[in-house]
Amino acid sequence: MPAHQTGTCRSGDVTLHYRRFGTPGAMPLVMLHGVSFFSYDWIEIAAALATDRQVVAMDLRGFGDSSWSAAKDYSVPANAKDILALADHLGWNRFFLFGHSMSGRHCTWCAAGNPQRIAGLALGDFSPENAPAGSQRVAQTVANTPDVFVSVDDAMCYFNVDPASLAGQKRRARFEAYLRPVAGGLAVKRDPFFRDQFRRILETGERPKLGVDLWDALKRLQVPVKVIRGARSDLFAAETVARVKAANPRIALVEIDAGHNIALDNPDAVIRETRAFLDQAGD
DSSP: OOOOEEEEEEETTEEEEEEEESOSOEEEEEEEOOTTOOGGGGHHHHHHHTTSEEEEEEOOTTBTTSOOOTTOOOOHHHHHHHHHHHHHHHTOSSEEEEEETHHHHHHHHHHHHOTTTEEEEEEESOOSSOOHHHHHHHHHHHHTOOSOBSSHHHHHHHTTOOTTSHHHHHHHHHHHHHEEEETTEEEESBOHHHHHHHHHHHHHSOOOOOSSOHHHHHHHOOSOEEEEEETTOSSSOGGGHHHHHHHOTTEEEEEESOOSOHHHHOHHHHHHHHHHHHHHHOO
């Protein structure tokens, strides 16, 4: 595992956990994960991007080693405030943002409302409109996640990773970091709030209201934007690409050979496209 530091900071009613790579240099970067991921999933990519700058991967509130919100406030504005709280804690006046999937919401909202703080925005397989097939897959996976896994192998099998395979052996450390001890075994490091939310979606067919207009937020962006879409994504439909590109002339969109999990499917392309964006957007 690439060397990095870990730390925490307060934001509202939560304590945020983060991983910091590199040393001060060019404009720093904050990377945020999606609903089935956490900061660990950015380690290799963050380290590769930190050759000339600091890169921080943060666990969202309610995820990973960040604490759960007592008020159950997992709104887009609350997460956007967390981003700024982290930057303030690190002493960063301006920085780049990278948000994958669900975090694309938070990063887009943060960048739209704080152009003086955000130097540029990279979005990993994110569109304000999720495709039905991917939405159903995510809902099923999160809603049906067992409260307790009897072992790491049990969790890996649930997430369709064969523990005995070479790929499974390489990913075992990731799952060990993704789980926490509980009575009877291990549980995913994620507030059950999200599981329950997806269960309600499956039961009623109605999705909770975000309370924000993300298409409007895309239109309001005043910073350089690069969207990295997985060409095989089941969440960011090909039919939505034109609408995303038309939302704002600052948006540049590229497609890479990957599904929705771009960090796992094609990390080299994510590194290449993100580094090109950082270099082009400059400081």
